[in-house]
Amino acid sequence: MIETAFISTETFTSDEFERLMEDLPADDINDYELIDGRIIMTPPPGWPHGECESGIVIELGSFVKARNLGRIFGSAQGFRLTEEDTVAPDAAFVSNERWAASPAPVMGKHLHVIPNLVVEVLSPTTAKRDLEDKKQLYEQCGGDEYWQLDPRQRSVTVLALEAGRYVMADFAQGSGRVHSRLLSGFSVDLKDIFPAG
Template sequence: MKLAQTAFRSEDVFTQREFRRWLGDLPPSNINHYELLDGRIVMTPPAGWTHGSIGNRIGVRIGQHVQEQRLGIVFDSSAGYELPSGDTLEPDVSFVSTKRFATQPPRTPNQFLRMAPTLVIEILSPSTARRDQTEKKDIYARNGVDEYWIVDPAKKIVTVFHLTRRRYGAGRSFKTGRIRSRVLPQVDLSAEDVFSL
């Protein structure tokens, strides 16, 4: 495979099937994350402990609520999605509602989910910030992800975007207080909870 000079994005274009095969050929010692965006393989190095801690905190809090209310399933960054657009993404935290999960194709263990999640949460890091705020945001909107959160650890802000006609509006930012979600309106999670280390 020929990589671009940045070593983060392939020059060659791949299908989802080719991407799966390519991932299968990687050595087990490879700790990087790979996604397929607009047919190009994009490599993301490990983000660091702050990123992981925030993702875990959000996932646990939302996961407890979702499980108690039997609303669906919450996934961490190890779950990837083969989206209808041909992109394959691994959000930091994602939620699939029971209704959406039931209407999708049968799932194969240890494979990507072939659906769009209901809610996606991406945590910004220096290597992903631009992509999360532009390219991936557009991909999630095109594929019908109802709600998209961008978590900015540097600014300590969570911005929530809602889908309207395959586009996200301006979004609402939370620096303090309870984060308001339309997808999970009863979840009790504050900006302070997200960023407390």
């Protein structure tokens, strides 16, 4: 499967982007994000992206829900980070405290809150954006932790925010576990998020 992305030449605000998204046909299966005011459209990623995404949402969700720490979201949820940036990470955690301090959610709209923890599953189409542009965006907006899952390398990189910059907090490739600094006691075994084959 060849994946290609479309990036608009015209720039938009997050309000304009949200209105455009409301006008999309119901059967549109593409993913849309707004980064630096430019709309980025990508086709659905191929296997094993969805299986990795489901795995991390289940692991993160089970941990957070069992301890009533906050809310978990998958890639269907958009987050309005700035007036020029609206993204939909593959998984996101928002703490109870941050949720309570954010504007009230509106049914069917993007959330106006910076997730505490974001996860991006890399694909050929999104890898550069996830590793560079979105990393910088999450860092600037104050995302406490950023996880990068690479199905091709079977690796997980955990970045933690320290003094306004991301630093490597943990890494595993092939096998082993990665640990969160933000969520004390939360760790993931790579075999639980990467399919066997």
